[in-house]
Amino acid sequence: VRVEFVRAVADVLAGDAKSMFITGDLGYNALEQLSATLGRRFLNAGVAEQNMMGVAAGAALTGLKPWVYSIAPFATYRCLEQIRNDICLHALPVRIAGNGGGFTYGIMGSTHHALEDLAVLKSLPNMQLFFPCANDHVAAAVVKMAALDGPSYIRLSISAFGTNREVLHEHPETLTRRYFVRPSPQKGGITIVGAGHGVQVALSALSHLGLDRENVDVFGVARFPWDLVKDTDLTASVAATRKVIFIEEHYRTGGMGESFVAAGMPLESFRILSASYDPNQRYGSARFHMQQCNLTPEALMAAVRGDQQPRS
Amino acid sequence: MTSKSLSVLEADALSIRRKFLKMHFEANAGHVGTGLSDIDILAYIYGKWLRPVDRFILSKGHGASSLYATLHHFGLLPDEDFATYYKDGTLLPAHPAAKALSAIPAATGSLGHGMPIAAGMSYAQKHVHLTEARVACLVSDGECDEGTIWEAALFAAHHRLDNLVVIVDANGLQGFGRTEDVMNLEPLPSKWEAFGFRTSEINGHDFAQIDAAFETPGDGRPHCIVARTVKGKGVTFMENRLEWHYLPMSQAQYEQALEHIGNSETSKGGGR
Numbered sequence: 001v002r003v004e005f006v007r008a009v010a011d012v013l014a015g016d017a018k019s020m021f022i023t024g025d026l027g028y029n030a031l032e033q034l035s036a037t038l039g040r041r042f043l044n045a046g047v048a049e050q051n052m053m054g055v056a057a058g059a060a061l062t063g064l065k066p067w068v069y070s071i072a073p074f075a076t077y078r079c080l081e082q083i084r085n086d087i088c089l090h091a092l093p094v095r096i097a098g099n100g101g102g103f104t105y106g107i108m109g110s111t112h113h114a115l116e117d118l119a120v121l122k123s124l125p126n127m128q129l130f131f132p133c134a135n136d137h138v139a140a141a142v143v144k145m146a147a148l149d150g151p152s153y154i155r156l157s158i159s160a161f162g163t164n165r166e167v168l169h170e171h172p173e174t175l176t177r178r179y180f181v182r183p184s185p186q187k188g189g190i191t192i193v194g195a196g197h198g199v200q201v202a203l204s205a206l207s208h209l210g211l212d213r214e215n216v217d218v219f220g221v222a223r224f225p226w227d228l229v230k231d232t233d234l235t236a237s238v239a240a241t242r243k244v245i246f247i248e249e250h251y252r253t254g255g256m257g258e259s260f261v262a263a264g265m266p267l268e269s270f271r272i273l274s275a276s277y278d279p280n281q282r283y284g285s286a287r288f289h290m291q292q293c294n295l296t297p298e299a300l301m302a303a304v305r306g307d308q309q310p311r312s
Numbered sequence: 313m314t315s316k317s318l319s320v321l322e323a324d325a326l327s328i329r330r331k332f333l334k335m336h337f338e339a340n341a342g343h344v345g346t347g348l349s350d351i352d353i354l355a356y357i358y359g360k361w362l363r364p365v366d367r368f369i370l371s372k373g374h375g376a377s378s379l380y381a382t383l384h385h386f387g388l389l390p391d392e393d394f395a396t397y398y399k400d401g402t403l404l405p406a407h408p409a410a411k412a413l414s415a416i417p418a419a420t421g422s423l424g425h426g427m428p429i430a431a432g433m434s435y436a437q438k439h440v441h442l443t444e445a446r447v448a449c450l451v452s453d454g455e456c457d458e459g460t461i462w463e464a465a466l467f468a469a470h471h472r473l474d475n476l477v478v479i480v481d482a483n484g485l486q487g488f489g490r491t492e493d494v495m496n497l498e499p500l501p502s503k504w505e506a507f508g509f510r511t512s513e514i515n516g517h518d519f520a521q522i523d524a525a526f527e528t529p530g531d532g533r534p535h536c537i538v539a540r541t542v543k544g545k546g547v548t549f550m551e552n553r554l555e556w557h558y559l560p561m562s563q564a565q566y567e568q569a570l571e572h573i574g575n576s577e578t579s580k581g582g583g584r
Contacts, residue, residue, distance in 0.1 A: 020436075045467065046470075050424075050428065050460045051428040052428075053428070054425060054464065055435060055467065056432060057429050057432060058430060058435070058436065059432045059433070059435065059436040061429065061433055062437060064436050064440060082425065085420075085422055086419075089410035091411065
């Protein structure tokens with residue numbers, strides 16, 4: 001995902017002399033070429049994320065459009081007040097890239113997981129969030145961010161259950177992807193919505209576990225604030241099924257699932273598969289962590305079966 | 313404006329102090345002491361130093377009212393905006409607001425934010441836009457407790473931001489005590505020196521010293537001016553008193569304060 005991001009950002013930077021790239025001392029084996037190409041428009045701000053965000057704001061106040069890069073937890077939490085005060089309150093075109101959203105950094109431990117990044121950022125004024133569903137979704141998000149006059153954040157993630165699956169439709173503005181459509185949309189069914197790479201759990205279930213293809217539609221959402229009026233295929237699916245299972249590699253509280261249900265679509269049932277905190281946490285790969293919090297294709301299968309039982 | 317004599321700047325500062333006290337009295341607002349400690353520096357920056365291409369960042373956002381008074385004095389803040397200070401619906405709250413006034417580029421108030429912003433502006437001007445624009449940033453001494461001040465100092469020194477001047481309003485008092493009791497900062501000038509700044513230490517109420525510090529030739533490093541000041545400067549009963557960070561003035565105190573600053577018109581004393 002880093003490769004796709006760097007390639008897309010390099011294109012933006014090559015075409016816009018007012019853009020610059022700032023890294024928080026990360027990017028080994030990824031940013032070398034960018035550094036060599038950009039000269040003083042490439043800045044390693046060192047291990048000082050708060051200053052990095054303030055510097056980005058200052059640069060933006062002179063007319064520049066900085067991209068700021070770190071791993072997702074470092075690009076968001078320590079420097080949250082700088083993002084809020086210096087960047088968002090001034091509506092500055094600072095584009096923050098957090099690499100390794102969710103459990104991507106698995107065995108690196110809890111400090112390196114980002115399971116609240118969207119929650120803390122989505123409430124900030126003027127902030128727009130992008131959370132691509134897959135590597136081939138990143139470039140479109142980067143192009144959207146580059147066109148914004150205000151702040152934005154992109155969550156770059158790799159799913160432990162990632163699978164290549166054909167995209168049936170991608171909305172050019174919302175970036176919402178339709179990955180699977182059931183053959184007879186009139187009959188009940190369930191709408192499965194994955195936030196960003198959370199959708200990969202559903203795609204894995206489709207590809208490897210025989211998820212009930214007669215009864216599910218699968219969408220990946222990738223941008224917040226929502227613009228669901230434009231996502232007519234998604235809203236039509238929800239209107240038909242009135243049942244949604246939402247998947248996110250993020251804590252439930254403050255997550256995108258809460259915001260999805262808050263959009264007010266008429267629903268009979270709404271379930272969220274999400275990450276969860278365990279006070280007796282043990283550590284392992286991203287897949288291990290997702291299994292620990294029951295955020296798996298198998299758990300999705302069970303949820304789909306459960307929602308298909310007649311309600312007593 | 314660059315030819316302005318120091319005696320004219322002293323008269324500017326006195327007018328700004330009067331304006332500032334009137335604002336605070338009419339608004340029944342605190343933060344009186346902190347404004348009186350930095351008005352001489354602000355009067356110098358806006359009266360002599362700042363060119364149209366340069367920018368000033370008030371990192372010590374609690375000094376907003378002294379900045380408003382200074383901007384108004386120099387014709388950079390319209391009467392109609394100035395008259396709304398501290399009132400419902402104003403663009404002039406107790407700490408500078410974002411995108412509110414063209415003369416104030418950045419909202420500050422949470423300490424330790426303005427200096428990284430100023431460093432970013434300096435980097436952009438010097439290394440990306442390749443201009444001669446300068447940036448001045450006023451921080452408080454208590455604000456130097458914040459780690460971001462020193463993150464930004466490392467950054468500014470590393471990138472040789474000799475277009476940046478940081479002024480520390482060192483009045484020796486912070487939110488809940490004397491800096492020497494709460495979190496000793498001294499020796500402050502040598503700390504900045506060690507972080508890679510060329511450093512001047514002056515009486516922050518003496519315009520000759522302020523002018524000399526700002527006018528010292530650069531050597532490629534960013535510049536830090538440690539300005540020894542007096543919180544409440546010019547109003548005897550406020551000077552060096554913690555409570556005047558918070559208290560509004562009564563009618564009698566306001567009248568007495570006006571009398572004091574009139575009497576201390578030529579006094580440069582007090583900078584420690």
